[in-house]
Amino acid sequence: MASSTACFDVVVVGAGPAGLFLAVCLARWGYKIKHIDKREVPTVTGRADGIQPRSLHIFRNMGLKRQLMAHDPAKLYEVSFWDPAPAGRGIHRTGSWSACPEFIDARYPFTTVLHQGFIERGLLDDMRKHGADVQRPWEIVGFENDGKDPRYPLEVTFKHAKTGGSESVRARYLFSGEGARSFVRDKLGFTIRRKDPVSHVWAVMDGVVRTDFPDVKMKCTIHSDYGSIMVIPRENNLTRLYIQLASSTDKNADSQKETTEAEVQASAKNILKPYCIEWDRVEWYSVYPIGQGIVEKYGSDNRIFLGGDCCHTHSPKAGQGMNHAFHDALNLAWKIHHVEAGFADRSILSTYESERKLIAENLLEFDAKYSALFSQRMPSASEVGAASAGNDGDSGSGEESEFVKTFKTNTEFTSGYGILYPANEFNWSPSHRAASHLFIQLSKLRPGYVMPSANVTRVVDANLVHLEQEIPMNGSFRIFIFAGKPSTSRAALADLAVNLVKPRSFYKTYERNDLSTVSYHERDNPHSHFFSVCTVFAAPRHKIEISKSVPALLARYSDHIYADDVWDGRVPEAKASAHAKMGLDANAGAVAIVRPDGHVGCAVRLVEGSGTVDALNEYFGAFATKKLGQGIMQAKM
Numbered sequence: 001m002a003s004s005t006a007c008f009d010v011v012v013v014g015a016g017p018a019g020l021f022l023a024v025c026l027a028r029w030g031y032k033i034k035h036i037d038k039r040e041v042p043t044v045t046g047r048a049d050g051i052q053p054r055s056l057h058i059f060r061n062m063g064l065k066r067q068l069m070a071h072d073p074a075k076l077y078e079v080s081f082w083d084p085a086p087a088g089r090g091i092h093r094t095g096s097w098s099a100c101p102e103f104i105d106a107r108y109p110f111t112t113v114l115h116q117g118f119i120e121r122g123l124l125d126d127m128r129k130h131g132a133d134v135q136r137p138w139e140i141v142g143f144e145n146d147g148k149d150p151r152y153p154l155e156v157t158f159k160h161a162k163t164g165g166s167e168s169v170r171a172r173y174l175f176s177g178e179g180a181r182s183f184v185r186d187k188l189g190f191t192i193r194r195k196d197p198v199s200h201v202w203a204v205m206d207g208v209v210r211t212d213f214p215d216v217k218m219k220c221t222i223h224s225d226y227g228s229i230m231v232i233p234r235e236n237n238l239t240r241l242y243i244q245l246a247s248s249t250d251k252n253a254d255s256q257k258e259t260t261e262a263e264v265q266a267s268a269k270n271i272l273k274p275y276c277i278e279w280d281r282v283e284w285y286s287v288y289p290i291g292q293g294i295v296e297k298y299g300s301d302n303r304i305f306l307g308g309d310c311c312h313t314h315s316p317k318a319g320q321g322m323n324h325a326f327h328d329a330l331n332l333a334w335k336i337h338h339v340e341a342g343f344a345d346r347s348i349l350s351t352y353e354s355e356r357k358l359i360a361e362n363l364l365e366f367d368a369k370y371s372a373l374f375s376q377r378m379p380s381a382s383e384v385g386a387a388s389a390g391n392d393g394d395s396g397s398g399e400e401s402e403f404v405k406t407f408k409t410n411t412e413f414t415s416g417y418g419i420l421y422p423a424n425e426f427n428w429s430p431s432h433r434a435a436s437h438l439f440i441q442l443s444k445l446r447p448g449y450v451m452p453s454a455n456v457t458r459v460v461d462a463n464l465v466h467l468e469q470e471i472p473m474n475g476s477f478r479i480f481i482f483a484g485k486p487s488t489s490r491a492a493l494a495d496l497a498v499n500l501v502k503p504r505s506f507y508k509t510y511e512r513n514d515l516s517t518v519s520y521h522e523r524d525n526p527h528s529h530f531f532s533v534c535t536v537f538a539a540p541r542h543k544i545e546i547s548k549s550v551p552a553l554l555a556r557y558s559d560h561i562y563a564d565d566v567w568d569g570r571v572p573e574a575k576a577s578a579h580a581k582m583g584l585d586a587n588a589g590a591v592a593i594v595r596p597d598g599h600v601g602c603a604v605r606l607v608e609g610s611g612t613v614d615a616l617n618e619y620f621g622a623f624a625t626k627k628l629g630q631g632i633m634q635a636k637m
Helices: 017-030 053-061 065-069 116-129 183-188 261-274 321-340 346-376 381-389 404-417 484-498 576-582 613-622 630-636
Strands: 007-013 034-035 074-076 078-084 091-097 109-112 139-147 156-158 167-176 190-194 198-212 219-224 229-232 238-247 279-292 294-296 304-306 455-458 464-466 477-484 532-535 561-563 589-594 600-606
Touching: 007 261, 017 034, 017 116, 017 167, 017 321, 034 074, 034 139, 053 321, 074 229, 078 455, 078 613, 091 219, 091 294, 116 190, 116 229, 116 484, 139 183, 139 198, 167 183, 190 561, 219 381, 238 261, 261 279, 321 346, 321 613, 346 404, 381 589, 464 630, 477 484, 477 576, 477 600, 484 600, 484 613, 532 589
Parallel strands: 007 034, 007 167, 078 219, 167 304, 477 532, 532 561
Antiparallel strands: 074 109, 078 091, 139 156, 156 167, 190 294, 198 238, 198 279, 219 229, 229 238, 455 464, 455 561, 477 589, 589 600
16 A cells, blocks of 8 residues: 555545535544545535424534524424315315324424525534535545555545546545435445335425415425425425426326426416415426335445435435434444444444334335325325324224324334334343343333433533433433432442442443543543443432532532433423433432433443442443453452
């Protein structure tokens, strides 16, 4: 290898949602990124625009939500449905429902609608703050895992799209976020498997309109005798219209791809009758085919990975493409980080595909149902009412309607809060190699699911805070100690602290090398880069004295000690609502391990003695690079 060849931790190809989000995470965590995009400029008009509740939660956890909301995006709280009116009198509203129903415990129960360009701009700004940027217009023309340098086994070659100049670099990882047309995917020979042989031709138009249609500021699905439209309000008085023009089985499908802007506007006018619509201007217009498909593999050699639209394609109806790209990127980013930082074995990278491909399969299944319901029949008013109310929807029949079942499953999933990762080394189950009897199975604090939200009072400053947001997206596992009542957990907490610092405990083994020079003001990682600790007591704040109730090790996280004394309407009878929302008894303690992406890993009972730490050593030992716990057990013998 020539000495002049530049070396990078990760090469990212494509500066859409997946590529940018991955680069932001890794740049924040100190990695050297080479990021290219073949477009000369970032997205200017069109493309994706919907940020679902869970994605907005993640942006808040990264400190990026405020920047997005500064653009005054539309917030979609309800979905409105319109059907043909009787006797050919145009269309009429048949019902509406919540975009994020109350049975979903979301911090932000709405879809945020904002032009993709603004979202990209926020991510680009954050990259630059952390020493990374996107080089344009460059495209990838080759790559090989030649192993010539064991530290940087990949050779990646680029070509400048204008000058034709080329460049080769070496890298540890290559990530393709190129979208539906992926050079990396094609060179690997990975094919898209079509879930549905029928593809659909869609038209999408963003514009500023004048209309007397009453629900133009809401998300609407409109069916009429002239066709169907989906209406999405946008920022800056923009309105997006989606119109399905044809399916691949239609005789005129190919000709529909040439449908003009004026023809789509004429179609929209007919569909919206008796209401009128005119355009002041059109910002973006496109016609494109969409089919449901998923790539056969998400990566190669645990070195080359795909994410976002180059992995899965589907209809735009559910507003999922960009959101799943964010989740793909976050899932892979923290796993690369833990491998490269020396905490986890490289084999964990295979869980990127097993977790995210399963979710993509679920997305395509739900998308098929979603599309069929919207394209073939509209719900009756009684069904809409049942779904919106969140009841069982049986309308006296004794059996919940298929529509209501699909609605409930779909809305929880599309909000992002219904994502459930399967059992593996990160998501504990009875088949996990960690077999301690202290692991507990809870319906609410369930491994693989997002940690439930909870309001608590921070002890040091009496601020009411969102517990699940208190640890920022720092790449660490989050250790939540639900300590129950201080009077009953004192001994167990003391034993927990003693055993955490014993040789070969997971906590001591992965202690920071610079411990003696760590700033007094370090809130989140004073002892380890891999763990952040929160302690929650089931007691009023004024009864918690940190110096007396908390062992010194845990008191070091003084900004992360909380009183579970905030009433919550979801558990109105509970005196310790955070414990109750996790499914925990306020008289007994537990330790919850939450993955860096906010999904629950496991829960272990808080007991006196070494049992709690022994169980956690087993859990982390399933994927850590160093042996944990054996030294402690041998010493006892």
